[in-house]
Amino acid sequence: MKAYISVDLEGINGILHSSQTQPNEPGYGRAVRLLHEETNAVIEGLLEGGVKEIVVNDSHWDARNLHIEELINHPGIFLRSGWQKPFSMVSGLNEAERRPDFAVFLGYHARAGHARGVLSHTYRAQIFFEVRLDGKPVGETGLNAALAGHFGVPVAMLSGDDTVIEEARDWLGDIACAQVKEAVSRYSAVFPCQKESLGKLRETARTAALNKKHWQLFQAKQPCSIEITMFDPSMADAAELIPGIERLSARDIAIKHSDYSVAFRLMLAVGALGASRRDPYFS
């Protein structure tokens, strides 16, 4: 059995501020230590559940947060690291020879615009005000699950705060979830005992691997529609440079395509183009 872990940082126990997620900021070193501990807990659980091969996809920022020598030393464990990589947080699922039986989303966070989710955002925190899939506000959980589903890979497990778990259940149904903190507000959380949350991650991963009833294949409707409210109209102007992208209003653009993997890449391109219009002087 093969598994795939998409690892983000904002949903890890102990993390509540954006500065902790940025290399060169004082809290980053500690954040990365916590990230390795949670990733290793999930790897241990998956190995106990009979998984033989695990691809760990570093999915945060420039994707150079995880270090191979600090992951559990075990044959069959691969770290997909570095930036840029196709399909970003779910990179590699399109490669048939390494295709996993299921995916795990670890350290995930609520969508942009959630009232309470810790460090809520959707892909581009300062570019995407809101992203909607088939008309409904969506976060990285739903967008990435749909990409996995497009390539035939179900999602079996997710971890993060209570708000992203609610989001995952809403989009994906009964996947195995490990709550590792309780959201108070976007920058505040209640952290449980770390030993307890690592144990929960390990046990949830083991259960997810053993129990196919938790594996949920999620597929977007066809043709799919991804609408994005950009932070300002100049970012929507930039998005409109891409042929086929429709301008809906000053800030809103629409991506429509029969192939979800194309729509997903267009969304990433809109984010990259939008970032080129970020105003360095307005505060």
Ligand SMILES: [Zn+2]
């Ligand atoms: Zn994220």
